[in-house]
Amino acid sequence: MKFLKFLFIGIFFGIVLVKSEAVSWYRIYEMFRFQSFHMYGIIGTAIATGILFLQISKKGIIKSIKGTYIFVPKKEKGFIKYIVGGTIFGLGWALIGACPGPMYILLGTGVYSMVIVIAAAILGTFVYGVLKDKLPH
Numbered sequence: 787m788k789f790l791k792f793l794f795i796g797i798f799f800g801i802v803l804v805k806s807e808a809v810s811w812y813r814i815y816e817m818f819r820f821q822s823f824h825m826y827g828i829i830g831t832a833i834a835t836g837i838l839f840l841q842i843s844k845k846g847i848i849k850s851i852k853g854t855y856i857f858v859p860k861k862e863k864g865f866i867k868y869i870v871g872g873t874i875f876g877l878g879w880a881l882i883g884a885c886p887g888p889m890y891i892l893l894g895t896g897v898y899s900m901v902i903v904i905a906a907a908i909l910g911t912f913v914y915g916v917l918k919d920k921l922p923h
Contacts, residue, residue, distance in 0.1 A: 803887075803891055807824070809888040809895070813825055814880075814884070843856040
């Protein structure tokens, strides 16, 4: 029961993404072809909201679900790994037409081919976990 509110927030968020067409393959296609501002507006809003809430949580106004202060560890410096990782993520996003969050929303809307995509994403995460120590970081 404690986590029921998060389930409802997730359902509401999924409905908002579907109604705003953020999970539409055609909208994502338009974005990667620089034909429409629609997705850039949604992504920009998400970035601005993330920055705002991160700054508020750093001031101690917002706490975690357990009531503790939110701590964000510093990231290591590095340029190449972020460029390579972002490029791989972007290519996968362009190929599939969905980033990780909307994959589940699309499955919920009846796009059952997303089962293959979700299974591949889980397998890729598992393989990365196995090979992480052997990869140059």
